[in-house]
Amino acid sequence: MDDEEHKQADVLIVGAGPAGLMLAVQLLRYGIRPYILDESPDTYNHAGLLMILARTLEYFRQLGLEDELRSKAIAANEQQDLPLDDFLLIHPSFLVRPLLHRLGDQACPIYWNTSIAEVSAGKKGLIIQLNQDGRRHELHISWLVYTCPDPVSRKETPSPRFSDHRRMYIGRATGRILTKPGQSINTDVQDAVNLGWKLALVAGGKAVPALLDSYKIERQAIPNDPLVWEEKAVLVPQRPPMGNNWLGTLRDALLRRQLRNPTKMRSFREKLSQLGISYRHSPLSHHHAHGTQFMAGDRLPDLTVFDEKTKKNTSLQQWCNKPGLVLLLMGTLNKNSLFVLSQWVLNKYPEILQLYYLPYSPANDAVFGAFELKPDAVKMIIIRPDMHIGYVNDTISAGLVETYLQGVIGMV
Structure with missing residues (x-):
């Protein structure tokens, strides 16, 4: 690490395990290039096999990394006499490899054999004293994210902790009941995805820091089950x-x-x-619609959608898979209203909000049925980057979208 080159950063991630690497990849989707350090001399490793659950697989699919993961994994039912064919067992080194490749493609380095010696408050963030190969370096950062127990105190967190001013905690660093390496790998990765898009918006100056409060509220409330x-x-x-x-x-x-x-x-x-984990209790979840099968805070169902433009079937999650939030309009809209709203999105939120329109057709009858929407009705849904539903309304209005984005998400 060069003293002159590495003096300022938006985000420093401590720990290059699955949680830290997933967080880094999520930040890079929004143009935030983090610094990643790890005390280990080389790549994350852990004895035994890890079981990757369905919800975690969806996040690797969202990044286009699922196929690489599956090529190195085995179905769970091949390892044990249980019908678990939709879950994967994988060696830890193969789990992190796709993430490492993605970081390498983005020229995002990892500083191995590097540790934090001291953390102090600065005028606009934190001042970090680093030890690397016996040399001391100083780094000024805006946000510090721990993915493992605090390396300065060397102690496990006595009670769950998710944030402390400009310090954030994900995975094992939160001090949950399960703290052994690899034992809660899916929860760790999901922490990273939940925090990633929020931290990216805040670090990029697109949202107020108060947005990060929702990370603690959402992830802390997950039951022990x-x-x-x-x-x-x-x-x-x-x-x-x-x-x-x-x-x-x-x-x-x-x-x-x-x-x-x-x-x-x-x-x-x-x-x-873990597909049933919901954030209905979150301050980011606002439901103003009659349907209750899928509500604000729920995971976006991975339904089959017929794309009218390409004339091909795809999945709803893949269809809405873009960096930022997605405004999904369903039902029957006239062309003029759709054009006006699309132009408003392009002019007001060009980098952070994507608009998709799904008109009714018999091919999408199952999707409309799942959202309890009649063919002649309309519904407006805002989908978060972590594929949870943030906002639902039976009325389509640019004013309602702006109220949610500015008043709830805290867009600036």
């Missing part, structure tokens, strides 16, 4: 069927026997997938 099921998912495949730990072996055998029951297996899969 998904974490417990994630622990089972990670540990069960890696324990041998026989061994000295007879109690653990017996517990695993009982779990396998229970999962032979189709009803219990269905419940297990639903909890394990």
Whole structure:
């Protein structure tokens, strides 16, 4: 690290594991180039296999990295006698490799064998004293993100902690119940995605810092249940069927026997997938529509959509997969109204808001049914970059969009 070249940065990420790398990739989507450091001399590694759950796979798919991940993984049901074909087991080095490749393509370096010696407050951010190969460097940053326990104090967080002024905490650094490396990998990655787009908007000067408060509110409120099921998912495949730990072996055998029951297996899969995690309680979630099947705060369902322009089927998540927020208009709109609204979006929010229009057609009847929308009605949905629904209204209006973006998201 050159003293003159690296003096100022928007974001410093401590830890080059899956959570830190995912956060870096998310920031790069918005043009924010973070600095990443890690105490280790080389790439993240962890013994055993990691189970990648359905929600985490969706985020790799969003980045176009799912195929590379699957090429190095095995289906969970090949490792153990359980029907878990839609989850992947993968070695940790293969999990981080696609993320490392993406960072390399974006010329975003990682500083290995580097640690934080001291953190102090500056006029416009934080002043970081770094140790690298026995030399001291000073770095001025706006935001500091820990992905592992605080390297300065060397202590685990006594209670869950998500933010502290200009310091943010994701993954193991939050001090959740599950703190062993690899044990809560899916929750760690989802923390990174949730924080990533918010921090990018704030660091890029497009939103007020208060937006970051929603990260703590949303991720702290996740019940322990998904974490417990994630622990089972990670540990069960890696324990041998026989061994000295007879109690653990017996517990695993009982779990396998229970999962032979189709009803219990269905419940297990639903909890394990983490697809049901919702942010309905979040201050960013505003629902002003009659339908209740999918509400503001819920994950955007990955439904099949027929694209009228390309005349091809795609998934709703892939269709809305753009950096920034997506304004999805559904129903029947006249061409003049659609043109006026699209021009307003281009002029007002050219870099942060994408507009998509889905008119009714028999090919999209299932999508309209899922959102409880009649063919002759309209619905306006704002989709967050992490593929959660932020805003729903049965009225289409530029004024309502602006009220949400400025009054709720805090766009400037």
